[in-house]
Each structure stands twice: as C-alpha cells, then as structure tokens.
Amino acid sequence: MKHWIFLLLLFPILTVAGHRMDMDSMVMNENPMNLPEGCGKIAGDKTIIVKAGREFAKKFPGVVFAYDQQSWEVSPCTRLTVRFINKDHIRHQFMVHGLPEKTYPEGMFTIEVSGPGEESASLILPPAKKTYLVHCDIAQHTEHGMKAQLKVAGGDKDLASLPGLTKPARPDTYPTRWTASSVILLLAALIGGGLLVWLLRWFWQSMISE
Ligand SMILES: [Cu+2]
Structure with a gap:
C-alpha cells in the first residue's frame, strides 16, 4: 500500500x-x-x-x-x-x-x-x-x-577555462613571500651547495693525485 x-x-x-x-x-x-x-x-x-x-x-x-x-x-x-x-x-x-x-x-x-x-x-x-x-x-x-x-552558427565567442582549449579568466598565481627566514634558508642552501661542490672537487683531486 x-x-x-x-x-x-x-x-x-x-x-x-x-x-x-x-x-x-x-x-x-x-x-x-x-x-x-x-x-x-x-x-x-x-x-x-x-x-x-x-x-x-x-x-x-x-x-x-x-x-x-x-x-x-x-x-x-x-x-x-x-x-x-x-x-x-x-x-x-x-x-x-x-x-x-x-x-x-x-x-x-x-x-x-x-x-x-x-x-x-x-x-x-x-x-x-x-x-x-x-x-x-x-x-x-x-x-x-x-x-x-x-x-x-559558429558561436559569438570562446568561453574561458576550457581544458586544453582556452586560457582561464583568472589564472592561478603562486607568488613567493620573501621573509627573513626564507632569505636565510636560501643563503644557507647556496653556501651549503657551494661547499659540497668544493669538497667533492678537493676529494676528487686528492684521489687522482695519488
Ligand atoms: Cu560532474
């Protein structure tokens, strides 16, 4: 029922x-x-x-x-x-x-x-x-x-943000926010990287000079 x-x-x-x-x-x-x-x-x-x-x-x-x-x-x-x-x-x-x-x-x-x-x-x-x-x-x-x-009839425009076809109306942006700690981190990475390269070169040279 x-x-x-x-x-x-x-x-x-x-x-x-x-x-x-x-x-x-x-x-x-x-x-x-x-x-x-x-x-x-x-x-x-x-x-x-x-x-x-x-x-x-x-x-x-x-x-x-x-x-x-x-x-x-x-x-x-x-x-x-x-x-x-x-x-x-x-x-x-x-x-x-x-x-x-x-x-x-x-x-x-x-x-x-x-x-x-x-x-x-x-x-x-x-x-x-x-x-x-x-x-x-x-x-x-x-x-x-x-x-x-x-x-x-061919349309009067193209719409925005169609995947693979048209650009987004408002594209995503990923701005970098520079703070004291991010600057220090970048410097530390540069110095650390440089130091590592120098160390490896020194190691390599001492190997071939033997
Ligand atoms: Cu759906």
Missing part, C-alpha cells in the same frame, strides 16, 4: 513536459518538438556522443573531471540529440545554459547520469549565432574542468 502512495506523490514530477527521471538518470527540459522563436522548421538532425569522467581529465594538468570534447559546432535550428555517457562512479551532468526561456524554462537543458551508464535527450537549438555554456553543476566539477561550449 505504501508503495502506491509513494508512486502517486511521484506521478506529477514524472509527467511534467520535457522531464524524465528514474533511479539512474534525469532529463530536464527535453524538447524534440517545439520550435524556438525564429526557427521556421527543424533544419536537420544531429547526434553527438559526449563522454564524461576522470579519464578524460588525465591529459590536462591540474584538471580532475572533464568531457571527452570541449567544443561542439551545430547549425541553427538543428534538433540535437545528446547521448551522454558517464564513465565515473559519481554523478555527472551535461547542462546547457542561456537558451531562450520561452522554450526552455530558466534557459536550461540538462541530462544527468548518477553513475556508470548513459542517457539520451534532444533539444532544438535557436537560430542565433551564439556560444552556449555546457557544464556539470555538481559542486566543484566545473571548477575542476567539466566545462565546454556549444557553438551555434
């Missing part, structure tokens, strides 16, 4: 247009049908396979999570199907921002997969030349590299 009450509570969530949810994945604002403003018809269909996980971050120094690609190009009014594959044992998302809010509530489209596995969903892209931010909204995943861009 309790299960039925639970299902009844869940029912409204499951039936909201464009939303899907099960134990392993979630899709928000899926839209394979409604044309965004300015599109006369669906210009064409395109499918991209997006993989997410730690293994794709290995080639980028200082990056922990990444997609297998950091940039995708799509033509205006294309119906894009995203096949999102999560390779990790943690949650990852493919979240697009900045879409027209009339068609996409809060301007967002999201696929989330909670562990190793995959989920697919479609969206129709607007006609304008624009670069959309794609990222994983799980805490710290964007900062650690799970960030990319989706360019429609």
Whole structure:
C-alpha cells in the first residue's frame, strides 16, 4: 500500500513536459518538438556522443573531471540529440545554459547520469549565432574542468577555462613571500651547495693525485 502512495506523490514530477527521471538518470527540459522563436522548421538532425569522467581529465594538468570534447559546432535550428555517457562512479551532468526561456524554462537543458551508464535527450537549438555554456553543476566539477561550449552558427565567442582549449579568466598565481627566514634558508642552501661542490672537487683531486 505504501508503495502506491509513494508512486502517486511521484506521478506529477514524472509527467511534467520535457522531464524524465528514474533511479539512474534525469532529463530536464527535453524538447524534440517545439520550435524556438525564429526557427521556421527543424533544419536537420544531429547526434553527438559526449563522454564524461576522470579519464578524460588525465591529459590536462591540474584538471580532475572533464568531457571527452570541449567544443561542439551545430547549425541553427538543428534538433540535437545528446547521448551522454558517464564513465565515473559519481554523478555527472551535461547542462546547457542561456537558451531562450520561452522554450526552455530558466534557459536550461540538462541530462544527468548518477553513475556508470548513459542517457539520451534532444533539444532544438535557436537560430542565433551564439556560444552556449555546457557544464556539470555538481559542486566543484566545473571548477575542476567539466566545462565546454556549444557553438551555434559558429558561436559569438570562446568561453574561458576550457581544458586544453582556452586560457582561464583568472589564472592561478603562486607568488613567493620573501621573509627573513626564507632569505636565510636560501643563503644557507647556496653556501651549503657551494661547499659540497668544493669538497667533492678537493676529494676528487686528492684521489687522482695519488
Ligand atoms: Cu560532474
């Protein structure tokens, strides 16, 4: 009996247009049908396979999570199907921002997969030349590299901090703070090193002169 009450509570969530949810994945604002403003018809269909996980971050120094690609190009009014594959044992998302809010509530489209596995969903892209931010909204995943861009009609810019593609907006700096003790330590290291070289030379010379 309790299960039925639970299902009844869940029912409204499951039936909201464009939303899907099960134990392993979630899709928000899926839209394979409604044309965004300015599109006369669906210009064409395109499918991209997006993989997410730690293994794709290995080639980028200082990056922990990444997609297998950091940039995708799509033509205006294309119906894009995203096949999102999560390779990790943690949650990852493919979240697009900045879409027209009339068609996409809060301007967002999201696929989330909670562990190793995959989920697919479609969206129709607007006609304008624009670069959309794609990222994983799980805490710290964007900062650690799970960030990319989706360019429609060539895009209007390149986003910052895309692993292997663009420079960070605010690069990390590691300034040296010179204090009395660090200066003494440096001098001691220089003198100690010089002394060691002199000692070794002396030792070597006394060996060959024998
Ligand atoms: Cu993630």
